[in-house]
Amino acid sequence: MRIVIQLKSFIQRTGLDGAMSWIKRLFSREVEEEKPEDITDIVKKAEQGQILEYEEAMSFLNYLEGQLKLEPQLVRVKGKVVFIGDTHGDYISSREVLSRFSPDEYTLIFLGDYVDRGENQIENVNFLLAKYIKHRKKIILLRGNHESPVINQSYGFMEVLYHVYGSYWPFLFIKYNEVFSNLPYAAKVNGLLAIHGGIAEGLKSLKQIEKLPKKDMIPSNKLAFEILWNDPSASVEGFSENLSRGGGTKYYGRLPLEAFLKENKLKGIVRAHEAYPDGYTFLFEGETGIKGMDHLLLSIFTCRYYGIDPKVAIFDKDKLEVVSL
Ligand SMILES: [Mn+2]
Structure with missing residues (x-):
């Protein structure tokens, strides 16, 4: 007017x-x-593991937020993939993954938990986000339970931001978590579902994952929360409260997992979230039709900070192989 x-x-x-x-x-x-601002040089810096200036980090994260907003909550993938478990600031492992498995040949599905605990949290998460920008559709960054301000305020990330950015830390803390709240929850590839924690009580169909709200920071959606937090257990039937994690987290047993797989015509599930001594474990023996996977669930971990030999899983058509990184 x-x-x-x-x-x-x-x-x-x-x-x-x-x-x-x-x-x-x-x-x-x-x-x-x-x-739009040209962030080519910023992406290069992040890829090389250099710490970004405050203004650069803001431009980088604003751009990412805009892109990730458009990602579906359930990403559908075809072809050869590599599943990578928690990295938790293990920049060495993340670099190793990218140098051994080229995004030209594989789709790399990271199962979440990029920050907290480890030595190079900013370097690790920025490196992966930069690779996501550079190899769109071939680098998939799923959300983990540590991609939430409720958790990463207490397990290291907030403190690291304070040490690096001084009084600017609150702006980056919020911005990083806004970016994290737009990460997808799951990926489906040739009958396998990749997801950080696993199935949630009340989760019946993949459509429910597709409909989960974006920008749910905590997350406050019950299904989203359990997807990020729940653990499998051979000693429970259905779902039971997980008292060691607490806060409404649950264990899921064989029965609900079998029902979920059947309902959604899935062969199995690949998840992370737990640090097994060998870097991986299979659970719930069963027929999947996949060579190298005679269980319904694979749990994988790719962070070397727990005295663990980091593992990844290579999946090609009907064959799965767990290898040391
Ligand atoms: Mn986790």
């Missing part, structure tokens, strides 16, 4: 030609303002 009034007074004062050149100037200015 304001523009219309200004335009009328321009036409009265300068005639139509003057008004037209004013409109052109107005539009060229608006186009210029909306032009």
